[in-house]
């Protein structure tokens with residue numbers, strides 16, 4: 001990887017490094033962290049460096065829309081990699097894509113895409129996923145599907161309750177579609193209110209799915225993914241509320257449960273809500289610590305503060321950052337009025353990401369990922 005053009009890794013060699021580590025006795029999963037703006041990417045990269053961890057940076061359809069398209073996100077994350085001289089393997093992944101967005105991301109610099117056709121019945125889901133695999137693999141791009149339904153709200157996909165994946169059909173799903181990764185529903189849920197979901201946690205679904213994959217010899221090329229796995233740290237929620245927020249009933253998946261599913265065969269763990277909460281806590285504290293911003297402040301900060309003041313329950317940074325020019329958020333904030341708060345945001349994210357990659361067992365795997373380019377990966381798929 002040289003400084004001029006950072007290359008994204010396909011997701012497969014990263015997940016395989018976690019699988020090999022697990023087979024060698026140290027259970028591991030790769031952290032997949034959602035990104036919406038430039039500093040978030042820098043914070044994630046900094047956390048990965050501190051833990052010497054490979055990592056997946058992922059953007060949802062909403063994030064792509066927020067930044068003006070997949071090419072903008074790809075450029076933004078590349079820029080962050082180059083600016084920070086990041087040397088560890090990073091994949092850029094589309095989170096919860098549909099057919100159209102998955103195609104678009106394959107064509108616009110992503111090294112991995114998700115097609116979430118989980119709302120369809122199994123055979124239609126398989127067909128939709130296979131279509132993307134057939135488009136992505138000749139370009140070396142990895143694919144993640146989803147099977148079963150996670151409770152909670154993810155972009156415009158809303159499921160009232162969990163429909164578990166059937167472990168006996170997981171090897172079949174992989175075989176029929178050729179997908180590299182598969183998010184299976186085992187009782188986690190999207191969003192900051194996982195409290196009720198916890199009683200639905202069915203780790204045996206992971207266990208049995210992984211055992212089936214091993215029995216069919218799939219586990220070195222195919223990997224299970226855990227969505228809805230933010231821990232929702234209560235100290236961050238308390239901080240948000242201390243500084244003017246009103247986040248209620250927030251509850252995540254306890255870390256020991258996440259580690260249990262990793263030990264059972266999950267190789268990619270998605271983290272979105274945790275970062276949203278950390279960013280929101282940072283902005284709220286910043287505005288309280290800098291109360292002069294109210295009357296006598298740069299144009300850019302005032303509108304952000306206004307949204308936060310008027311919406312105590314808000315936790316998604318896009319809800320208050322969308323009021324300023326998004327281009328400011330796509331670039332390195334150094335020298336701008338956002339620099340001061342963004343330094344705090346970056347540090348907050350970095351510390352949390354480092355903690356997570358250590359808990360996920362992927363710290364130290366940075367140099368254990370096979371260096372495979374998208375072109376080489378395309379040949380491997382042939």
Ligand SMILES: [Zn+2]
Pocket residue numbers: 096154190227228270
């Ligand atoms: Zn998800």
